[in-house]
Amino acid sequence: MITAPEIVLGVTGSIGAYKSADLVRNLKDAGYAVTCVMTERATRFLAPWTLQALSERRVHVDLFEADSTRIPHMNLADHARLVLVAPATANIIGKLANGLADDLLSCVLLATRAKILIAPAMNVHMWQHPTVQRNVQTLKRLGVRFVAPDVGKLACGYEAIGHLAEPEDIVKAVRQLVPVPTISGMGTPAKPASRPSKSSSKARKR
Numbered sequence: 001m002i003t004a005p006e007i008v009l010g011v012t013g014s015i016g017a018y019k020s021a022d023l024v025r026n027l028k029d030a031g032y033a034v035t036c037v038m039t040e041r042a043t044r045f046l047a048p049w050t051l052q053a054l055s056e057r058r059v060h061v062d063l064f065e066a067d068s069t070r071i072p073h074m075n076l077a078d079h080a081r082l083v084l085v086a087p088a089t090a091n092i093i094g095k096l097a098n099g100l101a102d103d104l105l106s107c108v109l110l111a112t113r114a115k116i117l118i119a120p121a122m123n124v125h126m127w128q129h130p131t132v133q134r135n136v137q138t139l140k141r142l143g144v145r146f147v148a149p150d151v152g153k154l155a156c157g158y159e160a161i162g163h164l165a166e167p168e169d170i171v172k173a174v175r176q177l178v179p180v181p182t183i184s185g186m187g188t189p190a191k192p193a194s195r196p197s198k199s200s201s202k203a204r205k206r
């Protein structure tokens with residue numbers, strides 16, 4: 001059986017958080033298994049339930065999850081093939097570049113040995129701020145990959161760079177870093193482990 005590669009999707013407190021719903025769907029359709037980690041601030045923009053329903057997995061927010069048998073950030077960090085942060089705020093980029101870990105997502109980012117891919121989204125002046133650019137350069141030097149923000153209409157009214165890249169472009173970047181295994185010769189992507197196939201659900205009914 002081919003197992004779908006595990007992606008941890010970090011979602012942070014940006015207006016662009018609504019796009020993470022499409023991103024989860026696109027990643028699953030591409031053959032990935034997705035577990036979402038939201039920052040507290042991200043939950044002000046998008047209800048965790050939305051990502052839970054689309055990913056078909058529990059959404060993690062709390063560093064001190066009471067009902068976990070393993071330390072949650074280590075569990076997530078160890079199982080990920082890729083940690084993707086989309087949208088990524090100036091704040092999470094700054095925290096990772098400076099080794100800060102004060103919530104679940106920032107702990108996962110420091111604890112993982114998996115590849116990290118970041119898709120920033122923010123106001124153009126924030127994006128162009130020398131400290132943000134310095135943090136981005138620091139992370140690039142450390143091997144963190146980026147999907148650059150697009151030029152687009154920003155929530156603040158500017159038509160400028162800072163718009164979260166489109167979900168299709170983010171999935172393309174994910175595929176380059178973690179290809180989905182295919183059933184040889186058929187080009188059929190692996191199914192996420194959590195989604196039962198039609199044949200297995202039929203088998204259970206019998």
Ligand SMILES: Cc1cc2nc3c(=O)[nH]c(=O)nc-3n(C[C@H](O)[C@H](O)[C@H](O)COP(=O)(O)O)c2cc1C
Nearest residue numbers: 012013014015039041042089090091092121122123
């Ligand atoms: C309406 C609104 C939209 C925001 N959009 C962004 C954004 O797109 N990018 C960003 O870096 N910060 C944005 N912020 C600021 C972040 O929410 C803030 O820096 C927060 O502390 C980020 O926390 P987190 O990185 O833990 O999610 C926005 C704030 C508000 C109130």
